[in-house]
Amino acid sequence: MQPTVETLEGLERKVNLVISIEDVEKDVKTQLQRVARTAKVQGFRPGKAPVSVIERSHGPGIRYDVINQKVGQLFDEAVREAKLRVAGAPSIEPNEDSTDGQLSFAAKFEVYPEVSVPDLSALEVTRFAADVGEQEVSNTIDILRKQRATFSADAERAAQKDDRVTVDFVGKIDDVEFDGGKAEDFPFQLGQGRMLPEFEEAATGLKAGESKTFSLTFPEDYPGKDVAGKTAEFTITVKEVAVPVLPEVDSEFAKSLGQSEGDTEKLLAEVRSNIEREVKNRTQARTKNSVMDALAKSATFDVPKSLVDNDVQSRIAAAREDLKQRGMPNADTMDIPADAFQSESERRVRLGLIVAELVDSAKLQVTPEQVRTRIEEFAQNYEKPEQVITYYLTDRQRRAEIESVVLEDNVVDHILSKAKVTDEKVPFEELMGTV
Numbered sequence: 001m002q003p004t005v006e007t008l009e010g011l012e013r014k015v016n017l018v019i020s021i022e023d024v025e026k027d028v029k030t031q032l033q034r035v036a037r038t039a040k041v042q043g044f045r046p047g048k049a050p051v052s053v054i055e056r057s058h059g060p061g062i063r064y065d066v067i068n069q070k071v072g073q074l075f076d077e078a079v080r081e082a083k084l085r086v087a088g089a090p091s092i093e094p095n096e097d098s099t100d101g102q103l104s105f106a107a108k109f110e111v112y113p114e115v116s117v118p119d120l121s122a123l124e125v126t127r128f129a130a131d132v133g134e135q136e137v138s139n140t141i142d143i144l145r146k147q148r149a150t151f152s153a154d155a156e157r158a159a160q161k162d163d164r165v166t167v168d169f170v171g172k173i174d175d176v177e178f179d180g181g182k183a184e185d186f187p188f189q190l191g192q193g194r195m196l197p198e199f200e201e202a203a204t205g206l207k208a209g210e211s212k213t214f215s216l217t218f219p220e221d222y223p224g225k226d227v228a229g230k231t232a233e234f235t236i237t238v239k240e241v242a243v244p245v246l247p248e249v250d251s252e253f254a255k256s257l258g259q260s261e262g263d264t265e266k267l268l269a270e271v272r273s274n275i276e277r278e279v280k281n282r283t284q285a286r287t288k289n290s291v292m293d294a295l296a297k298s299a300t301f302d303v304p305k306s307l308v309d310n311d312v313q314s315r316i317a318a319a320r321e322d323l324k325q326r327g328m329p330n331a332d333t334m335d336i337p338a339d340a341f342q343s344e345s346e347r348r349v350r351l352g353l354i355v356a357e358l359v360d361s362a363k364l365q366v367t368p369e370q371v372r373t374r375i376e377e378f379a380q381n382y383e384k385p386e387q388v389i390t391y392y393l394t395d396r397q398r399r400a401e402i403e404s405v406v407l408e409d410n411v412v413d414h415i416l417s418k419a420k421v422t423d424e425k426v427p428f429e430e431l432m433g434t435v
Helices: 021-036 051-081 134-147 197-203 251-256 264-298 305-325 339-362 368-379 385-394 396-418 428-432
Strands: 005-007 012-020 086-094 102-111 124-129 150-153 164-173 176-189 211-217 231-245 420-425
Touching: 012 021, 012 051, 021 051, 021 102, 051 086, 051 102, 086 305, 102 305, 124 264, 124 396, 134 264, 134 428, 176 231, 197 211, 197 231, 251 264, 264 339, 264 396, 264 428, 305 339, 339 396, 368 385, 368 396, 385 396
Parallel strands: 124 420
Antiparallel strands: 005 012, 012 102, 086 102, 150 231, 164 176, 164 231, 211 231
16 A cells, blocks of 8 residues: 655655565565675685575675665655655654564655745846946056055155054053064054054054054954953054055056056056946846845745755855865864854745746746856956866856856846836945945
8 A cells, every 4th residue: 555645744744654574584585695695704615605694794784775775665656656846855763663574664754845936027126237437447447556556654744544654562451461462663554444443543643753552442353352352552653654656557557467568548448348347247246136035035935944954054064164264273163053044044945946946937947058158258357268268168067157147147137027126326336345
């Protein structure tokens, strides 16, 4: 008789599976005989050991495998007969009601939910854009010039933003110097956020040879645990104030940025092209987030806990790997709470299910032409685009990464064509994170 699948709660299901001990032992005997034909057992010539001897050494393992195989076959038949899509691996435990001639097991598992695509015309999404004009190009060039600035000492200058100051400093907590609180000839550039705000504020306005004493309270989350949350008294003495000297936008500057001909006009054109490409990527990312947020909010179905747990564990593993790459000790054993990823993992699983349904129902599958176009766009970020194109087209894993991105783009474009769309211009500085 075909096992009956029982509905528990939500997406959880249960099925009882019963196998005959006689059938198990028949298969075990067959496999023991097969093993006995080649087994090497001390005291016997190869293949001559009695089956009873082979039973003692190989029987438990073979019996375990046979039982697992038969239970697995029964489970597959039961879910296939019930026309269920199983999400994740089932949990199979022996039942207490096994009889002398039978073994009984309970298989608990989850199924995929019924996913229906929402009314896309009811979704409210935002499509982002940003302008790239002469001013944006000029501002970017200025940033590149500042990154290549040299510094000229000025004995009469009061330190201000963008100046490089060289200082001696000593810090005390309760009149006692602390580790890391003292340095000589220490240089830093004002306005770059390298030092705590109180430190930069104290140095601002001082000339070479001038000193200042001030209080500074370390943030509670300051990396130095010994001083975090505590108030220290610092004394700084400015040794030098140096003014930034920006390079001219000339042939040498162009060459320093990789423009081999030293052509400033070509440099400006390349900078504009790079900015436009980056603006496009960032605005598309914001638009995609808006679309995916709206899609996720429209999906009210339950998601399989097993798929969420798998995603959580994957993200924890990725976090550990990232910590290892950063040189963090004990990254493999560090406690990383699953709760930190639970909400985002549920969203990712829910989105994955509804996106898959939308791709199938609206026929949004990726084409080879779309993949190649996206790879060609991506390759323009590199010095030798053709090599990058060949690499991605011939490497299956890399190509799959691009296919995934293109698939999401297809979904976003499809929803934008159906939904209630609000267009929004993003200030260039905000988009690029320069404010």
